[in-house]
Amino acid sequence: MAQSTAHKPELPDKEEHRAHVLSLPLERGQSDREPHSYERWLIHKLMRMAGSPPIRFRLWNGDVIEPEVQDARFTLHLTDHKALYSLVANPNLAFGDLYAAGRLEIDGDLPDLMESLYRAVHAARQKWPRWLDALWRNHNPRxxxxxxxxxxxxxxxxxxxxxxxxxxxxxxxxxxxxxxxxxxxxxxxxxxxxxxxxxxxxxxxxxxxxxxxxxxxxxxxxxxxxxxxxxxxxxxxxxxxxxxxxxxxxxxxxxxxxxxxxxxxxxxxxxxxxxxxxxxxxxxxxxxxxxxxxxxxxxxxxxxxxxxxxxxxxxxxxxxxxxxxxxxxxxxxxxxxxxxxxxxxxxxxxxxxxxxxxxxxxxxxxxxxxxxxxxxxxxxxxxxxxxxxxxxxxxxxxxxxxxxxxxxxxxxxxxxxxxxxxxxxxxxxxxxxxxxxx
Amino acid sequence: MAQSTAHKPELPDKEEHRAHVLSLPLERGQSDREPHSYERWLIHKLMRMAGSPPIRFRLWNGDVIEPEVQDARFTLHLTDHKALYSLVANPNLAFGDLYAAGRLEIDGDLPDLMESLYRAVHAARQKWPRWLDALWRNHNPRxxxxxxxxxxxxxxxxxxxxxxxxxxxxxxxxxxxxxxxxxxxxxxxxxxxxxxxxxxxxxxxxxxxxxxxxxxxxxxxxxxxxxxxxxxxxxxxxxxxxxxxxxxxxxxxxxxxxxxxxxxxxxxxxxxxxxxxxxxxxxxxxxxxxxxxxxxxxxxxxxxxxxxxxxxxxxxxxxxxxxxxxxxxxxxxxxxxxxxxxxxxxxxxxxxxxxxxxxxxxxxxxxxxxxxxxxxxxxxxxxxxxxxxxxxxxxxxxxxxxxxxxxxxxxxxxxxxxxxxxxxxxxxxxxxxxxxxx
CATH class of the missing domain: 3.40.50.150 (Vaccinia Virus protein VP39)
Structure with missing residues (x-):
C-alpha cells in the first residue's frame, strides 16, 4: 500500500539503541575450559526449579545434559561457563541478555520453547523457597x-x-x-x-x-x-x-x-x-x-x-x-x-x-x-x-x-x-x- | 402457564415473617403535639445533608415544609414526631421501618422518589463531616x-x-x-x-x-x-x-x-x-x-x-x-x-x-x-x-x-x-x- 512509504524518517543512531538493548560485554566464541561437575549439578538444579521443562543443555565444550523428567524437545546451548552463572543468578534478565549476545543459542522453535518454559516455571514457582523467590524476583518498573x-x-x-x-x-x-x-x-x-x-x-x-x-x-x-x-x-x-x-x-x-x-x-x-x-x-x-x-x-x-x-x-x-x-x-x-x-x-x-x-x-x-x-x-x-x-x-x-x-x-x-x-x-x-x- | 400451579406449598407462618420484616412498635395515627421550631430546623438540616432532593415534608399536625433549593416533586408525610427522630438518627434503617409501619407515607411515584433521593445523597455524602458518616453508616453484613x-x-x-x-x-x-x-x-x-x-x-x-x-x-x-x-x-x-x-x-x-x-x-x-x-x-x-x-x-x-x-x-x-x-x-x-x-x-x-x-x-x-x-x-x-x-x-x-x-x-x-x-x-x-x- 502506498502510505507505507509516505514518510521515511532518518534512522535513529545505531549506537544509542544498541546501548539500550544490550549492555553485557560480548564473550561469545572464546575458548573455554571444561565444565566442572558442580556446574552439571547446577544445571539439573536450575531445571528442577524451572519445573523440569523439556530442554536439554549443550555446554561450551560440546557436552550434553539431558532433562531428567521428560524427553527434550529443545536444545539450549551455552557458549561459555560465565553464561551459566549469569543464568543461575538472575534468569529473568540474563536469559534475554545472553540470547541477544549470542551466548545462549536455541535449537527448536523459539516461541514453542518459551511457552514450555513459561508453563513449567508458572507451575513450579508456587513451590520455590522464599530465598529463591527473592533472588529471582523481577523489579518494580521505573x-x-x-x-x-x-x-x-x-x-x-x-x-x-x-x-x-x-x-x-x-x-x-x-x-x-x-x-x-x-x-x-x-x-x-x-x-x-x-x-x-x-x-x-x-x-x-x-x-x-x-x-x-x-x-x-x-x-x-x-x-x-x-x-x-x-x-x-x-x-x-x-x-x-x-x-x-x-x-x-x-x-x-x-x-x-x-x-x-x-x-x-x-x-x-x-x-x-x-x-x-x-x-x-x-x-x-x-x-x-x-x-x-x-x-x-x-x-x-x-x-x-x-x-x-x-x-x-x-x-x-x-x-x-x-x-x-x-x-x-x-x-x-x-x-x-x-x-x-x-x-x-x-x-x-x-x-x-x-x-x-x-x-x-x-x-x-x-x-x-x-x-x-x-x-x-x-x-x-x-x-x-x-x-x-x-x-x-x-x-x-x-x-x-x-x-x-x-x-x-x-x-x-x-x-x-x-x-x-x-x-x-x-x-x-x-x-x-x-x-x-x- | 400450567407449571405455575404445579406445586402449592403451605404458606409459612405469618408471625415468623412479620417478625423478620418489622420490629418497630406501631405508633401510627396517635394524636401528637405541635412541632417545635427546632424540629423544622432539623428537617431543613436533614434535607441539606441528603443533597436537597425535591421533597416536601408534611408533619404530624398537617404543617408543610417546602424544600429550599428546588420545587418539590414528592411529599413525605411523617405521622408522629418520634418518626422524625428515628429518621435523623439512622435514616438508612428508619426510612424502611417507618414506611413499612405506615409512619412515613409518600405522595408521588415511589421508585421515582427513591431514585431522586439516591442521586441526591450519592452526590452529597462526599461532603459529609466524618461524624455524620459514622452516625449514618451501614453495618457489615452478618x-x-x-x-x-x-x-x-x-x-x-x-x-x-x-x-x-x-x-x-x-x-x-x-x-x-x-x-x-x-x-x-x-x-x-x-x-x-x-x-x-x-x-x-x-x-x-x-x-x-x-x-x-x-x-x-x-x-x-x-x-x-x-x-x-x-x-x-x-x-x-x-x-x-x-x-x-x-x-x-x-x-x-x-x-x-x-x-x-x-x-x-x-x-x-x-x-x-x-x-x-x-x-x-x-x-x-x-x-x-x-x-x-x-x-x-x-x-x-x-x-x-x-x-x-x-x-x-x-x-x-x-x-x-x-x-x-x-x-x-x-x-x-x-x-x-x-x-x-x-x-x-x-x-x-x-x-x-x-x-x-x-x-x-x-x-x-x-x-x-x-x-x-x-x-x-x-x-x-x-x-x-x-x-x-x-x-x-x-x-x-x-x-x-x-x-x-x-x-x-x-x-x-x-x-x-x-x-x-x-x-x-x-x-x-x-x-x-x-x-x-x-
Whole structure:
C-alpha cells in the first residue's frame, strides 16, 4: 500500500539503541575450559526449579545434559561457563541478555520453547523457597512521570518508522493486538477489524468528538474520521510516530477531522463523547491510575463512553525484568483488579470487559513471521544483537499470551450516573467487522 | 402457564415473617403535639445533608415544609414526631421501618422518589463531616457460614412459593435479572432470553455436564437440559424452592438430566464442563471468596467455563442497613475489584464481563407492576406491614439500579491455562435469544 512509504524518517543512531538493548560485554566464541561437575549439578538444579521443562543443555565444550523428567524437545546451548552463572543468578534478565549476545543459542522453535518454559516455571514457582523467590524476583518498573515517560517512550517507539514498517500491518501500522473474527484472517484484516470493533464499542455517530490518549501511528484516529465522521484529538509523545501520523492524515485529506497533539496524555483538555486509549495503559504506571481516572472523569461528557485497551494479567505480577529493562522501560500490565482502581476512583460504571488474549498471540505470530522475513534488513539497520533481542521479545510475547502469563483486556465504561446506555452488545455483531478484499 | 400451579406449598407462618420484616412498635395515627421550631430546623438540616432532593415534608399536625433549593416533586408525610427522630438518627434503617409501619407515607411515584433521593445523597455524602458518616453508616453484613447461610436463605427464599408466583415470571419463576434484548420485551420473554444468553456464554453442547450453585426454583437447570441436552447438578438450601424445582423437573420429564441437590454450594463434588451461579454470590460474603474460588478451581474441568451472575457495585460499599436487616440478611454485592479476588486467587482468566444494570431496573419494574396488581392477596397472605416493606424493597431496588448505586455483572472465566477458547463473542449474537410467542 502506498502510505507505507509516505514518510521515511532518518534512522535513529545505531549506537544509542544498541546501548539500550544490550549492555553485557560480548564473550561469545572464546575458548573455554571444561565444565566442572558442580556446574552439571547446577544445571539439573536450575531445571528442577524451572519445573523440569523439556530442554536439554549443550555446554561450551560440546557436552550434553539431558532433562531428567521428560524427553527434550529443545536444545539450549551455552557458549561459555560465565553464561551459566549469569543464568543461575538472575534468569529473568540474563536469559534475554545472553540470547541477544549470542551466548545462549536455541535449537527448536523459539516461541514453542518459551511457552514450555513459561508453563513449567508458572507451575513450579508456587513451590520455590522464599530465598529463591527473592533472588529471582523481577523489579518494580521505573518511574513514569512526565519527564521519564518521554524517555521511556522514546526508547521503544522512536526506533524508526522504517523499522516498524518492516513487520507491522501496511494499512495503518498498528502496534497493538488485532481482532481475528475468524481464525484464518490475515494481519491486515484483523487490524482493521480491531479498529472497527473499537469504534462499535464506543457507539460512534457522525459529528461526535473523540479524544485519544497515545495514538501510535495514528491509525485509529484516521479510521474513526474516515468511517464514522467524528472529530478526533489524538495525544502522543513519540515524535517519530506523530510525524508519520500527521503526514498520513494530510495525504488522506483527513486533517480537518483529525488533530495529532504532541503532548503527554495528562495534558488533555476539553470534553468529548468518547475517550479511547489503545495500548497506552501498560506505560502509565499504577501510581498514576488515580490521576488518569480523574482525567477521564473531566474529559468525558455526561453520556460519553470510555474504552481502555491494555495488556494485562490474571493477577498482579511484575513485568519480566529483561522486557522492562531492555524493551519496554516503565511497563506494567495490570490485573483487572488493579485496573479497577481507575474505574472505582471516579465511580465509573464498567459496561463490558473482553479478553483478547489469543488474538494477541496470533497478532504477534504474524508480526514475527514478517520480522523473520525481513531480519537481514533489521540487522543492516541496527546490528545482530538488536535483531536477536527483538526476535526473543516477539517470541517471548507469543509464548506469554499462549501460556496465559499475559492477557489483553478491552474495558468499556461510562460515568456512574449515565443511563443513556446501549440496550445490549448485539450491535457489535450485526455484521462482520472484517473488511473484504484486504 | 400450567407449571405455575404445579406445586402449592403451605404458606409459612405469618408471625415468623412479620417478625423478620418489622420490629418497630406501631405508633401510627396517635394524636401528637405541635412541632417545635427546632424540629423544622432539623428537617431543613436533614434535607441539606441528603443533597436537597425535591421533597416536601408534611408533619404530624398537617404543617408543610417546602424544600429550599428546588420545587418539590414528592411529599413525605411523617405521622408522629418520634418518626422524625428515628429518621435523623439512622435514616438508612428508619426510612424502611417507618414506611413499612405506615409512619412515613409518600405522595408521588415511589421508585421515582427513591431514585431522586439516591442521586441526591450519592452526590452529597462526599461532603459529609466524618461524624455524620459514622452516625449514618451501614453495618457489615452478618455472617454467611454454613449454618448462618441456612438462616439467611430461609428468611427470604422460603416465604412461600405461592407468594413469589404472584409476581415473578410464570414460565420459570426466576428471581434474578432478566435480559431485555429489545426495550419492549415482556418479562416472560426477557427471563427466557436471560437463560438462553447464559447458556450461550457457557458454550453448552449436548452431553456436557454443568454444576449450578444456588438454583432458585430450578429454571436454568431445566432450560439447559431441555434446550441443550446437558446434565445438570443444581445445589440449593432453600427447601421451598427445591420442592418446586423437583416437581417441575419430574412433570417435564427432565429428571433424568437434572438433579437438584439439597446442600450448601460448599459441598459441591465432581468435575464439570461448566460452573454456573445466578444470583447467589450476593449471599456468599467476601470472607468466603477464596474458598469459593478454590471450589470452582476443583469443580471445573480443564477446558470448562464458569459464569457468575451477581448484583454488584461500582466501588466497595456496604449494603443499605434496612435491606440487610429486614430483607436480605448477609447480603453484600461486590465491586468488580472485590469480585476479582475470586478470579485472581485461583489464576482464572476472565474472558467477559457484561453489566446489565438497566435490565435489572426493568425486571424490577415488571415485578413491581405484578406485585402491585396482586397486593391485596399479599396482604391477605401476610399483613399490611409485609406488603409495605416489600413494596419499598422493590421500589428502592428499581431506584438503586436506575441511579447507578447497584450494578448487575455477568462474569465469564476459565482456568488460566485453557487455550480452548471461543474465537469471539459473535456466536452469542448470531440469532435472537428472545423466544417468539411468549
Amino acid at each position: 518511574a513514569t512521570g512526565i519527564s521519564e515517560a518521554k524517555e521511556n517512550i522514546h526508547h521503544h517507539y522512536d526506533l524508526g518508522n522504517a523499522f516498524y514498517q518492516l513487520w507491522l500491518d501496511e494499512a495503518e501500522m498498528q502496534y497493538t493486538c488485532a481482532y481475528y473474527e475468524q481464525a484464518d484472517n490475515t494481519l491486515e484484516q484483523a487490524q482493521l477489524a480491531k479498529l472497527e470493533h473499537v469504534c462499535r464499542k464506543l457507539r460512534l455517530k457522525p459529528g461526535m468528538t473523540v479524544v485519544e490518549a497515545g495514538c501510535g501511528w495514528g491509525g485509529l484516529a484516521r479510521y474513526m474520521a474516515r468511517h464514522y465522521g467524528v472529530k478526533v484529538h489524538s495525544y502522543n509523545i513519540s515524535l517519530e510516530q506523530l510525524a508519520y501520523a500527521r503526514a498520513e492524515a494530510e495525504r488522506q485529506g483527513l486533517d480537518n477531522l483529525v488533530t495529532y497533539v504532541e503532548d503527554d496524555y495528562r495534558n488533555i483538555e476539553g470534553q468529548y463523547d468518547a475517550f479511547v486509549s489503545i495500548g497506552m495503559l501498560e506505560h502509565v504506571g499504577k501510581d498514576n491510575y488515580p490521576a488518569l481516572s480523574e482525567l477521564i472523569k473531566r474529559s468525558l461528557k455526561p453520556n460519553g463512553i470510555a474504552l481502555l485497551h491494555s495488556i494485562g494479567r490474571n493477577r498482579p505480577m511484575l513485568m519480566n525484568a529483561w522486557i522492562e529493562k531492555r524493551i519496554f522501560p516503565g511497563a506494567y500490565p495490570p490485573s483487572i483488579g488493579e485496573f479497577m482502581e481507575i474505574c472505582e476512583h471516579s465511580d465509573f460504571s464498567v459496561l463490558d470487559v473482553e479478553n483478547l488474549r489469543l488474538h494477541y498471540a496470533q497478532t504477534l505470530t504474524h508480526w514475527m513471521d514478517n520480522f523473520t522475513a525481513n531480519q537481514d534488513q533489521v540487522t543492516e539497520m541496527y546490528d545482530e544483537h538488536f535483531t536477536r533481542a527483538w526476535r526473543l521479545y516477539l517470541a517471548g510475547s507469543i509464548a506469554a499470551f499462549r501460556a496465559g502469563s499475559l492477557q489483553l483486556f478491552q474495558v468499556v465504561f461510562t460515568h456512574g450516573d449515565n443511563n443513556q446506555l446501549p440496550q445490549s452488545r448485539q450491535e457489535l455483531y450485526t455484521f462482520t467487522a472484517t473488511p473484504e478484499g484486504v | 455472617a454467611t457460614g454454613i449454618s448462618e447461610a441456612k438462616e439467611n436463605i430461609h428468611h427470604h427464599y422460603d416465604l412461600g412459593n405461592a407468594f413469589y408466583q404472584l409476581w415473578l415470571d410464570e414460565a420459570e419463576m426466576q428471581y434474578t435479572c432478566a435480559y431485555y434484548e429489545q426495550a419492549d420485551n415482556t418479562l416472560e420473554q426477557a427471563q427466557l432470553a436471560k437463560l438462553e444468553h447464559v447458556c450461550r456464554k457457557l458454550r453448552l453442547k449436548p452431553g456436557m455436564t454443568v454444576v449450578e450453585a444456588g438454583c432458585g426454583w430450578g429454571g436454568l437447570a431445566r432450560y439447559m437440559a431441555r434446550h441443550y441436552g446437558v446434565k445438570v447438578h443444581s445445589y440449593n438450601i432453600s427447601l421451598e424452592q427445591l420442592a418446586y424445582a423437583r416437581a417441575e423437573a419430574e412433570r417435564q420429564g427432565l429428571d433424568n438430566l437434572v438433579t437438584y441437590v439439597e446442600d450448601d454450594y460448599r459441598n459441591i463434588e465432581g468435575q464439570y464442563d461448566a460452573f454456573v451461579s445466578i444470583g447467589m454470590l450476593e449471599h456468599v460474603g467476601k470472607d468466603n471468596y477464596p474458598a469459593l474460588s478454590e471450589l470452582i478451581k476443583r469443580s471445573l474441568k480443564p477446558n470448562g467455563i464458569a459464569l457468575l451472575h451477581s448484583i454488584g457495585r461500582n466501588r466497595p460499599m456496604l449494603m443499605n442497613a434496612w435491606i440487610e436487616k429486614r430483607i436480605f440478611p448477609g447480603a453484600y454485592p461486590p465491586s468488580i475489584g472485590e469480585f476479582m479476588e475470586i478470579c485472581e486467587h485461583s489464576d482464572f482468566s476472565v474472558l467477559d464481563v457484561e453489566n446489565l444494570r438497566l435490565h435489572y431496573a426493568q425486571t424490577l419494574t415488571h415485578w413491581m407492576d405484578n406485585f402491585t396488581a396482586n397486593q391485596d392477596q399479599v396482604t391477605e397472605m401476610y399483613d399490611e406491614h409485609f406488603t409495605r416493606a416489600w413494596r419499598l424493597y422493590l421500589a428502592g431496588s428499581i431506584a438503586a439500579f436506575r441511579a447507578g448505586s447497584l450494578q448487575l455483572f455477568q462474569v465469564v472465566f476459565t482456568h488460566g491455562d485453557n487455550n480452548q477458547l471461543p474465537q469471539s463473542r459473535q456466536e452469542l449474537y448470531t440469532f435472537t435469544a428472545t423466544p417468539e410467542g411468549v
